Amino acid sequence: MDSETLADRLARAVAQGRVPDLHGVVVAHRGRVVLEHYGEGEDFRLNEPLGHVRFAPDTLHDVRSVTKSVVGLLYGVALAEGRVPEPGEPLLRHFPEYPDLARDPRRAALTVEHALTMTLGLEWREEVPYTSPANGEIAMELAPDRFRYVLERPVVEEPGVRRSYCGGATALLGRLIEKGTGTALEDYARARLFEPLGIERFEWSTGADGRALAASGLRLAPRDLLAIGRLVLDGGAGVVPESWLAAALRPRVRIDEGSCYGYQWYVGDTWVGGFGNGGQRIHVTPARDLVIAVTAGQYDLPDQPTATVVIDEVVLPGLAG
Known part of the structure; x- marks a missing residue:
């Protein structure tokens, strides 16, 4: 890193109002956590107001479409x-x-x-x-x-x-x-993904039929998002088959000039990621051995710049190599 730490860079972005509604950031570079930050602000569980929340490492947060x-x-x-x-x-x-x-x-x-x-x-x-x-x-x-x-x-x-x-x-x-497992989605996730990753607490909102909302219902802490990103970085970490990750992270259909879509994951030229409404993000840059997890509260706003600013203007320029 340069002489200005990532924490300094982020503090400056917060003071300048460039990362509104930022709730949490955790960054791992070369296997080591190099930034962890928690904010505060109004939050929601889907459309249910939760009031003003002071976020901490164990605070669960809607990850919205990162659920996908x-x-x-x-x-x-x-x-x-x-x-x-x-x-x-x-x-x-x-x-x-x-x-x-x-x-x-x-x-x-x-x-x-x-x-x-x-x-x-x-x-x-x-x-x-x-x-x-x-x-x-x-x-x-x-x-x-x-x-x-x-x-x-x-x-x-x-x-x-x-x-x-x-x-x-x-x-x-x-x-x-x-249908195939004979198990509720949240129970299958607990046994096959979350527990192997050391994720002990999560919530998965359900619909009127009592089934987990597969498109948007997960609530995880930023450290949990980081663990999922590190699994992707590590080729599945023995939890998800490496061959499936290779298939899922292959660009299969173009979205726009800078990104494609694989199997429920976004794929860029140098990165892969999960995106959620409001500024939820898992960002993985394999060549830099880098994982970034962001949670934010910009739900349903026409512009949701916070996660992009954190990644592109704070973390990436602040890391060498």
């Missing part, structure tokens, strides 16, 4: 156990409770990989706030059957071509894990 990346890891674990279908298998074959949908040849062409990459080609809107029933994820949770709701959306384009952000895709993956 965790589900992506769990799918790989379940696949290695022979519990879930291969990515190339037809999706509706594993939802026999909806025979009417399977009779539609366009839907019958959907595969598990289309769900993994969010390229289902179904009508889905998540650009509106997550407080609105016009949002696809919220509408899914308000539906009598969330899985049927996803699978019966109108087909609007050829699957496998364009990524369209879809929490419903992750809900389907979570259901496949539950």
Whole structure:
């Protein structure tokens, strides 16, 4: 590091108001924690206000759509156990409770990989706030059957071509894990991922049907996000199969100029990551042996710069090599 420590750089960014609503940061470089910071501010559990919170190392925090990346890891674990279908298998074959949908040849062409990459080609809107029933994820949770709701959306384009952000895709993956393992998603996560990583406390919000919200319901501490990032950095750490990580972190569909999407993970030129509404982030730069975990409270704001500023303007420039 240069003469100015990461803590100094972050303190300056906080004082200048460049990282509003920053709740937590933990950074590991070359196997050593080099920055850990906790703030305070208004927080929520999904749309439930929690009031003013002073964050500490053991404070659980919504990680929102970073949950999707965790589900992506769990799918790989379940696949290695022979519990879930291969990515190339037809999706509706594993939802026999909806025979009417399977009779539609366009839907019958959907595969598990289309769900993994969010390229289902179904009508889905998540650009509106997550407080609105016009949002696809919220509408899914308000539906009598969330899985049927996803699978019966109108087909609007050829699957496998364009990524369209879809929490419903992750809900389907979570259901496949539950079907295949005969275990609630949160219990499977505890046994196969969290306990092996030393993560002792977590919460997973549920929907009206009592099932874990696979798209956004996890609550973890920043140190837990760091542990997940280090697992990715370490090729699965013997918990997630290395072959699955290689498949999941391969760029499969372009999002924009700077990023692609793999299997529920974002992939850049030099980094991979999990992203969540409000500024939740796991950022892994393998060539620099670097993992960054960020939690923040910028939920539903049109601009959510805090995590990007922490990563791109505080941590990366402050580290040598």
